[in-house]
Amino acid sequence: MFDLDQFLPYLINRAGVRLAVSFARDIADTGVALQEWRVLAVLAAAGEQRLSDLAGLTSIDLSTLSRLVTRMARQGLVARLNGNRDRRERRIALTEKGRGRTRAIIPTARRYERLALAGLSAAEEQTLKRLLRRVFANLEGLDRSPARFALRRDER
Amino acid sequence: MFDLDQFLPYLINRAGVRLAVSFARDIADTGVALQEWRVLAVLAAAGEQRLSDLAGLTSIDLSTLSRLVTRMARQGLVARLNGNRDRRERRIALTEKGRGRTRAIIPTARRYERLALAGLSAAEEQTLKRLLRRVFANLEGLDRSPARFALRRDER
DNA sequence: AACAGAAACTTGCGTTTGCAAGTATCCAGG
DNA sequence: CCTGGATACTTGCAAACGCAAGTTTCTGTT
Numbered sequence: 001m002f003d004l005d006q007f008l009p010y011l012i013n014r015a016g017v018r019l020a021v022s023f024a025r026d027i028a029d030t031g032v033a034l035q036e037w038r039v040l041a042v043l044a045a046a047g048e049q050r051l052s053d054l055a056g057l058t059s060i061d062l063s064t065l066s067r068l069v070t071r072m073a074r075q076g077l078v079a080r081l082n083g084n085r086d087r088r089e090r091r092i093a094l095t096e097k098g099r100g101r102t103r104a105i106i107p108t109a110r111r112y113e114r115l116a117l118a119g120l121s122a123a124e125e126q127t128l129k130r131l132l133r134r135v136f137a138n139l140e141g142l143d144r145s146p147a148r149f150a151l152r153r154d155e156r
Numbered sequence: 157m158f159d160l161d162q163f164l165p166y167l168i169n170r171a172g173v174r175l176a177v178s179f180a181r182d183i184a185d186t187g188v189a190l191q192e193w194r195v196l197a198v199l200a201a202a203g204e205q206r207l208s209d210l211a212g213l214t215s216i217d218l219s220t221l222s223r224l225v226t227r228m229a230r231q232g233l234v235a236r237l238n239g240n241r242d243r244r245e246r247r248i249a250l251t252e253k254g255r256g257r258t259r260a261i262i263p264t265a266r267r268y269e270r271l272a273l274a275g276l277s278a279a280e281e282q283t284l285k286r287l288l289r290r291v292f293a294n295l296e297g298l299d300r301s302p303a304r305f306a307l308r309r310d311e312r
Numbered sequence: 313a314a315c316a317g318a319a320a321c322t323t324g325c326g327t328t329t330g331c332a333a334g335t336a337t338c339c340a341g342g
Numbered sequence: 343c344c345t346g347g348a349t350a351c352t353t354g355c356a357a358a359c360g361c362a363a364g365t366t367t368c369t370g371t372t
Contacts, residue, residue: 002201002262004213008269008281009175010197011288016172017215019165019291022298035328041166045158052350057160059173064329066352088337088350106158113164115298116291124287125164131276131284132167135175138274142178191358208320220359222322244320244367 008135015116023112027105031075035060035068040077040094040102041109048093050083077101164291171272179268183261188233191216191224196233196250196258197265204249206239233257 004010024034032040035058042057043049051069055062069092072078077098083089094102117125160166180190188196191214198213199205207225211218225248228234233254239245250258273281 002197004198004201005289006285007197007265008272008285008288009172009179009265011285011292012168012172012175013194014215015288015292015295016165016168018295018298019168022295023165033328038169041158041163042160045160050350059170061330062350063331063352067328070352083350086338086350090351109163109165116164116294118294119290120287124283127280127283128287128291129162129164129167131280132164132171133161134275135272135284136167136171138272139171139174139178142174142271189358206320217360218320219322219361223358226322239320242320242368246321 012135019112019116023109026112027108030101030105032077032101032105035064036072036077037105037109039065039068039072039092040098040105043078043092043094044099044102044106048081048091050089050091052089054092072098168291175268175272179265182268183264186257186261187231188257188261191220192228192233193261193265195221195224195228195248196254196261199234199248199250200255200258200262204237204247206245206247208245210248228254 020034024037027034027037038058038060039054042054046057049057051066052062054060054069055065058065060068069078069080073080076095079093079095081091081093083091117128120128176190180193183190183193194214194216195210198210202213205213207222208218210216210225211221214221216224225234225236229236232251235249235251237247237249239247273284276284
């Protein structure tokens with residue numbers, strides 16, 4: 001009826017959850033929660049961001065992120081700067097403390113990546129990453145215009 | 157410092173979240189939430205399950221799943237059967253209503269999979285799935301509670 | 313047979329989540 | 343230069359989450 005081992009969303013979810021849960025527990029003693037790490041990693045990689053761009057880059061819902069950033073700012077991990085030209089936007093930036101915490105976690109992050117990729121050749125690793133980027137790109141804009149992709153009942 | 161486009165956990169997470177969020181919104185009008193769908197899909201694919209096995213198969217935390225199943229049972233989507241040989245366990249099974257709801261959603265699920273895989277050759281599709289299964293397998297046992305690793309009497 | 317410990321769930325509790333609605337700011341047409 | 347929408351966030355609220363602790367039932371040892 002439905003072979004889960006051949007169903008891509010299932011395979012992505014279970015790999016993602018297993019990786020995330022293990023990693024989150026591993027870094028729990030640093031006081032950084034998983035979603036906080038995602039924010040730190042994006043800011044470290046891409047520099048300071050407007051809240052809405054940060055939401056896109058982290059795959060975290062905007063309203064959730066807004067509160068998450070509030071908590072992180074309270075912990076001193078990030079700073080909310082005012083946008084220069086537009087007073088509606090808040091630019092989120094790493095603080096020194098946030099940068100330090102990020103540096104401390106990166107080796108663990110890399111370790112989990114290596115663990116996940118164990119037994120794959122360099123070529124396979126690149127293929128996997130390329131295909132995941134493609135899958136992501138394929139789904140772009142899906143929420144903006146769901147009707148365009150909707151199949152009617154009789155088109156199935 | 158940290159190239160996100162080359163970082164596997166990031167790539168898996170963003171592909172998974174984008175797929176999940178879009179799919180969840182698409183099926184929202186069926187009254188089935190994403191995590192409920194995951195339970196339905198696993199039960200449809202693998203037959204009735206003990207709660208703890210279902211937790212493993214769905215990647216949902218056991219305590220969360222316990223309450224989720226309670227809600228689904230109240231909705232009539234699944235039934236909690238008593239385990240035959242062990243009175244501690246509850247076997248979770250699809251009801252007719254649950255099976256119907258699952259059948260109704262499967263075409264949408266398949267549509268999202270096709271969308272995600274657009275532009276990949278059949279070989280690439282198989283490669284992606286194989287590598288994701290491998291990544292999952294690589295991480296096996298990582299998130300088990302430390303107690304599980306405690307030495308048994310004869311190993312001390 | 314009795315009891316310690318494990319296994320399979322369930323539940324208490326504080327936290328996090330996400331939708332929807334709200335606020336503040338900007339912009340474009342008249 | 344005013345006004346009706348966008349844009350960028352924030353917040354109210356109810357639901358969902360996950361850890362830790364609790365309950366019940368089994369199992370192995372002595």
